[in-house]
Amino acid sequence: DGGITQSPKYLFRKEGQNVTLSCEQNLNHDAMYWYRQDPGQGLRLIYYSQIVNDFQKGDIAEGYSVSREKKESFPLTVTSAQKNPTAFYLCASNHLPEHNEQFFGPGTRLTVL
């Protein structure tokens, strides 16, 4: 099946630890995205990448880092510099350029204790 996967579904970490969230897609999509969602809120864009080895900051990039070494993979690291890391993290991918139908993964719920 073609799709986008995120792992793990639930993640718990102690405050001050870095944590990396996985996102993999086998849709052969060029672009990939990371969003954060807080309870009762819409999605906010953290980082996005339109091509391998290139990525751009979104609206709330501080405290996060990404890499795009392979087309199918776009891991997100939540660093200890992120002040409120507890949230629901969603990864998405799509073909560009004109039609912006993004395909989303199931999400990772991160809780920092």
Place this chain on the structure above:
Amino acid sequence: DAKTTQPTSMDCAEGRAANLPCNHSTISGNEYVYWYRQIHSQGPQYIIHGLKNNETNEMASLIITEDRKSSTLILPHATLRDTAVYYCIGYNAGGTSYGKLTFGQGTILTVHP
């Protein structure tokens, strides 16, 4: 991209049409209207998009007013599984926001038996 305004919540009876409005009075001429929905604790799902003509697919219909300042998403026969948050998003492929979608808080649609 245009700011969109949606009601916070709406109810609909199962089997009836659900009509979800969206205002986008500042939309530019080459800006599309996209609709996504998010079922609780899942990633968002693309529904439909349009520029100025009305559009229909297997999920929904999109009616855009002639002046393009507002639109309505229609789910013709709502089911309980259509209970979700519905997001109306303005997207300009040629702008500086290329590839980026801005999710507001959306409309919580509750379909009841």
